[in-house]
Amino acid sequence: MVNHNSSSIPAPHGGKLVNRFTKRDTKGMLSVEVTPDLRNDIENIADGIFSPLEGFVGQEDFQSIVKTGRLKNGLAWTIPIVLDVDENTGAKIRDAGQVALSEGGKQFAILSVEEVYPFNKLEVAKAIYQTDDPKHPGVAKTTGMKNLLVGGRVDVVERLPDSQLRKHRKAPSETRAEIKNNGWKTVVGFQTRNVPHVAHEMLQKAALNLFDGLFVNPLIGKKKEGDFKDEVILGAYETLIDNYYQKQRAMFVTLHTEMRYAGPKEAIHHAIMRKNFGCSHFIVGRDHAGVGNYYHPFASQAIFADYPELGITPVFFPAFYYCKKCIGYANERICPHGPDMREELSGTKMRNMVSSGEIPPPHLMRPEIAKLIVSFKDPFV
Numbered sequence: 001m002v003n004h005n006s007s008s009i010p011a012p013h014g015g016k017l018v019n020r021f022t023k024r025d026t027k028g029m030l031s032v033e034v035t036p037d038l039r040n041d042i043e044n045i046a047d048g049i050f051s052p053l054e055g056f057v058g059q060e061d062f063q064s065i066v067k068t069g070r071l072k073n074g075l076a077w078t079i080p081i082v083l084d085v086d087e088n089t090g091a092k093i094r095d096a097g098q099v100a101l102s103e104g105g106k107q108f109a110i111l112s113v114e115e116v117y118p119f120n121k122l123e124v125a126k127a128i129y130q131t132d133d134p135k136h137p138g139v140a141k142t143t144g145m146k147n148l149l150v151g152g153r154v155d156v157v158e159r160l161p162d163s164q165l166r167k168h169r170k171a172p173s174e175t176r177a178e179i180k181n182n183g184w185k186t187v188v189g190f191q192t193r194n195v196p197h198v199a200h201e202m203l204q205k206a207a208l209n210l211f212d213g214l215f216v217n218p219l220i221g222k223k224k225e226g227d228f229k230d231e232v233i234l235g236a237y238e239t240l241i242d243n244y245y246q247k248q249r250a251m252f253v254t255l256h257t258e259m260r261y262a263g264p265k266e267a268i269h270h271a272i273m274r275k276n277f278g279c280s281h282f283i284v285g286r287d288h289a290g291v292g293n294y295y296h297p298f299a300s301q302a303i304f305a306d307y308p309e310l311g312i313t314p315v316f317f318p319a320f321y322y323c324k325k326c327i328g329y330a331n332e333r334i335c336p337h338g339p340d341m342r343e344e345l346s347g348t349k350m351r352n353m354v355s356s357g358e359i360p361p362p363h364l365m366r367p368e369i370a371k372l373i374v375s376f377k378d379p380f381v
Helices: 036-047 059-068 087-096 121-129 137-143 172-182 198-208 230-244 264-277 299-306 347-355 367-374
Strands: 031-033 083-085 098-103 106-118 148-156 187-192 213-220 250-252 281-283 313-315 321-323 328-330 342-344
Touching: 036 098, 036 106, 036 148, 059 106, 059 121, 059 148, 083 087, 087 098, 087 106, 087 148, 121 137, 172 213, 172 250, 172 264, 187 198, 187 264, 198 213, 198 281, 198 321, 198 328, 213 230, 213 264, 230 250, 230 367, 264 281, 264 299
Parallel strands: 031 098, 187 213, 187 281, 213 250, 281 313
Antiparallel strands: 083 148, 098 106, 106 148, 321 328, 321 342
16 A cells, blocks of 8 residues: 555646746737647646646757757656747748737737747657657658747637536646645546546556545547547546546546657656646556557556656556456456456457447446447547
8 A cells, every 4th residue: 555644746847837828919910820739738838737848849958858858957858849830930930029829710829939940850750759650640740740840938818618528627726726625645647548448447446545536637639540539538437437436536637638649758748747737646557658569568667767756656557357267357466367268458449349339248348338439420530
């Protein structure tokens, strides 16, 4: 068991929670259009989810992230948050000094331009994703970017409007207040981009035996083809928590950013965001944030050895499976039976069952969740 007195909620990454909201006016400013995904990340900067970033990283920080997995001051940071522009826009931005950022033609933030700089796309892709294979979704995205990056602080003047998908979104200032209010000294974060099957639930509940609170934090945002749609993931977790969790022990908050499929580098990025939300611990699964066979199944756990000072403790659980002999969920640490007795669970297996019209049996997926998933005409991206 964890000694609760020896642990407490960590300070935000870099020491303070960033807040980049302002009441300023954007009228008359040159406007630069950004994607809905980038708008989400700009709001994540403003809310402190990406603390200590106050905007898009400049060239020195960018190069340092790519080469060392750290900012130029040595602080752990593995995924560059950037705005890419073409040469024409880059020249205009450089002259303007301050520009409005807009999405769907609506201005929502101000960017104070500090620098505009070029970057080597293939070099960046190889460093972050550890491959230059164009079939990797992160590599494809990086090589498809425009040629220049803009560094500078952002100030958000208007939040994204409320929606069904955003009803569980909270800022770190809110989650930290809630954790304090609950009296939790230890909180374990759980990242997911999948609907929950029973093995996920058993893993989360095993963690709840060790820690005061569970922070369930599904990623809502752009995913690759074949992943479950955001509304399916959201509905499935609402159903699970309503029916099977102690309400005073679990906090359900959505994280609005895109999956980058960067494996180990993204595992560190995921941990930093949960540290900013107030988690003291973070579950890192097998092939965390992986895709295909690009990463060793345990690479995302091994990378934490390079960041001993991270300030959030990784938790590595062996994979849970259903053992037909034990008639229950087990893992290699506690179950003596061989592979022939094991029924392995994976997101891929669940997706295949659902897409072939098969309803997963209750020992693999809670019936309420299976029913919800099949109620969607097309549950996949």
